Amino acid sequence: MTGRWSLKTRFTLLVVALVSGSILLLSGLVYSVSSEYIRNSIGESMVERSDHLAAQLDQDMAARVQEILLLTSLYQTNNQLSDDEIRAQLEQIQAQHSVASWIGLLNSEGIVRVATGGILEGVNIAHRPVFQSGSQQLWLGDVHDAILLSKLLPNPSGEPIKFVDVAAPLRGENGALEGVLAMHLSWEWAVKVMQSMFESNHTKAYPLEYFVLSESHTILLGPKASIGTPISRLVDLEHASQEDNGGWNIRQWSDGRYLTAMSKTKGYAEYAGLGWDVVVRVPEQNAFAPVNLLQVKIAILGVIMLLIFAGTGWFFTARFSDPLVRLARAADKIKTLQDETTIPEEHASLEIEGLSRSLNELLLRLKSQREEIDDLEDIVHTDPLTGLPNRAFLKEYLQHLTPEAKRNNLAIGLLYIDLDSFKEVNDTLGHHAGDILLQTVSKRLTDVIRGEDIVARIGGDEFVMVVKSSRADIESLLADLGSRAVKQISGATDVGEDQDVQIGGSVGAAWWPHHSRDINTVAKYADEALYQAKRNGKGQFQLYHSTSEE
Numbered sequence: 333m334t335g336r337w338s339l340k341t342r343f344t345l346l347v348v349a350l351v352s353g354s355i356l357l358l359s360g361l362v363y364s365v366s367s368e369y370i371r372n373s374i375g376e377s378m379v380e381r382s383d384h385l386a387a388q389l390d391q392d393m394a395a396r397v398q399e400i401l402l403l404t405s406l407y408q409t410n411n412q413l414s415d416d417e418i419r420a421q422l423e424q425i426q427a428q429h430s431v432a433s434w435i436g437l438l439n440s441e442g443i444v445r446v447a448t449g450g451i452l453e454g455v456n457i458a459h460r461p462v463f464q465s466g467s468q469q470l471w472l473g474d475v476h477d478a479i480l481l482s483k484l485l486p487n488p489s490g491e492p493i494k495f496v497d498v499a500a501p502l503r504g505e506n507g508a509l510e511g512v513l514a515m516h517l518s519w520e521w522a523v524k525v526m527q528s529m530f531e532s533n534h535t536k537a538y539p540l541e542y543f544v545l546s547e548s549h550t551i552l553l554g555p556k557a558s559i560g561t562p563i564s565r566l567v568d569l570e571h572a573s574q575e576d577n578g579g580w581n582i583r584q585w586s587d588g589r590y591l592t593a594m595s596k597t598k599g600y601a602e603y604a605g606l607g608w609d610v611v612v613r614v615p616e617q618n619a620f621a622p623v624n625l626l627q628v629k630i631a632i633l634g635v636i637m638l639l640i641f642a643g644t645g646w647f648f649t650a651r652f653s654d655p656l657v658r659l660a661r662a663a664d665k666i667k668t669l670q671d672e673t674t675i676p677e678e679h680a681s682l683e684i685e686g687l688s689r690s691l692n693e694l695l696l697r698l699k700s701q702r703e704e705i706d707d708l709e710d711i712v713h714t715d716p717l718t719g720l721p722n723r724a725f726l727k728e729y730l731q732h733l734t735p736e737a738k739r740n741n742l743a744i745g746l747l748y749i750d751l752d753s754f755k756e757v758n759d760t761l762g763h764h765a766g767d768i769l770l771q772t773v774s775k776r777l778t779d780v781i782r783g784e785d786i787v788a789r790i791g792g793d794e795f796v797m798v799v800k801s802s803r804a805d806i807e808s809l810l811a812d813l814g815s816r817a818v819k820q821i822s823g824a825t826d827v828g829e830d831q832d833v834q835i836g837g838s839v840g841a842a843w844w845p846h847h848s849r850d851i852n853t854v855a856k857y858a859d860e861a862l863y864q865a866k867r868n869g870k871g872q873f874q875l876y877h878s879t880s881e882e
Contacts, residue, residue: 348638355634355694370623373712375580378593378612378619382579385542386595386610388525388763393472394603395759396432396498396517399425401470401602404500404513407437411510418446431521433495437502438463438512445511466499466512473497474606475519475552494519496606519552526553537621540614547607563611569594582616591619633697640690717767718774721788726796729786730851733798734844743806744798744844746855747814748862749777751793751821752836752870765827769835776820780813796855806843807875814839814873822871836871838862847876 442458599605840862
């Protein structure tokens with residue numbers, strides 16, 4: 333008999349085993365899933381930052397290229413303008429866009445005929461690349477130091493002046509070269525773009541750094557001491573595309589380990605790009621601080637709870653077996669973290685009452701941590717500019733919605749919405765005005781839908797509405813929502829600085845399961861209907877019609 337354990341000991345070991353097993357299992361599961369998810373989310377957010385800066389550089393350069401092409405077309409068709417008239421036009425363009433440090437019209441011999449401020453007029457620059465290459469075709473010159481203009485242009489900062497060149501030939505009706513239109517863009521515009529990104533994202537706890545690299549991987553923009561040096565002196569990026577996880581990775585730099593994201597500029601419209609790369613980095617310990625903190629919290633909480641349960645379990649007696657069984661079963665259910673999971677309050681003794689309270693505290697803390705993870709997931713699924721659901725959320729939502737609609741014999745309608753003339757707003761009033769316009773349109777579209785429907789932003793000026801209805805009413809509902817969306821979008825919008833803009837919107841729609849039993853195919857048909865609406869004159873609603881229906 334002396335070798336047998338007492339019931340008190342058995343209960344103690346049983347409670348300790350059940351609770352510690354649940355805690356270890358849950359802690360390991362929560363940390364494994366949540367840490368990987370958080371790491372990927374952080375890495376993807378870094379890629380979004382580098383993509384954003386790369387796109388901003390491309391779009392700003394594309395706007396300048398478009399101006400050169402428009403001026404070239406103007407002067408080719410109207411060669412009767414006097415030098416004074418041309419100079420006035422060029423200076424007006426320069427005043428509107430402070431990034432243009434110098435604009436000049438060269439004759440076919442490479443002599444500056446007309447220029448802003450009269451600078452270099454009469455000077456032969458035929459030996460310069462801006463004429464030699466610009467006389468052949470549209471030409472873009474990468475960042476370089478000012479040579480002829482360094483002493484002729486104002487330079488309050490005293491720093492070396494750097495330019496990006498854009499030039500295009502002017503040709504007569506017979507194709508003969510009549511001149512070259514050239515523009516020197518101050519590199520300060522790129523500095524300001526990067527500075528605005530830096531100020532909006534950099535904090536003491538999250539010290540982001542941006543780098544812009546030339547095609548040869550020389551640092552064009554970045555910390556002042558690094559400008560002009562090869563990036564290879566700081567970090568090895570030779571095999572970045574093969575090693576990265578969707579554009580990001582942990583890399584060893586000369587001054588430590590950093591979470592590093594890299595994006596390539598791709599050009600935009602007529603601008604083919606100059607091969608620039610954008611690199612964003614943040615120290616590894618700062619980047620993954622939430623993961624490390626989660627690990628510490630789970631470990632401490634697990635140890636505390638295990639010690640509490642081991643101590644209180646020693647005081648259990650045989651008459652408390654039923655409460656103990658109930659508590660053990662409830663503790664085992666904690667790992668599901670379902671909202672309905674509760675810990676019963678037991679009052680058989682002070683020890684059991686304390687144990688039940690401790691389990692409830694553990695459950696509340698674990699649910700709180702689960703809510704924090706859910707909050708992070710909400711951030712990943714939300715468009716940061718408008719607060720609407722994004723493309724990732726829309727994809728998951730449709731995957732869950734389709735089986736539900738099938739069970740309840742409902743129809744799912746998709747309305748694809750695109751803003752007409754939005755690019756002109758960005759090009760003429762700037763991206764800040766475009767952002768205000770997108771936020772306003774988002775609020776208006778939200779007012780159009782019903783409470784059970786959603787509207788998501790899936791691209792620059794693209795939105796999607798998802799609605800549910802009976803199959804008999806779905807097409808009338810789509811037509812009503814589409815017409816109201818077009819009307820709401822076309823209203824005047826205040827974009828700041830006493831500027832009102834008015835754009836239009838086009839809407840295309842299709843519905844499941846009528847147009848297809850595959851929801852992705854329905855989305856494709858709605859997109860096709862959208863572009864049919866645009867081809868029909870824009871500012872209207874179009875329901876998808878297949879060839880067989882026509």
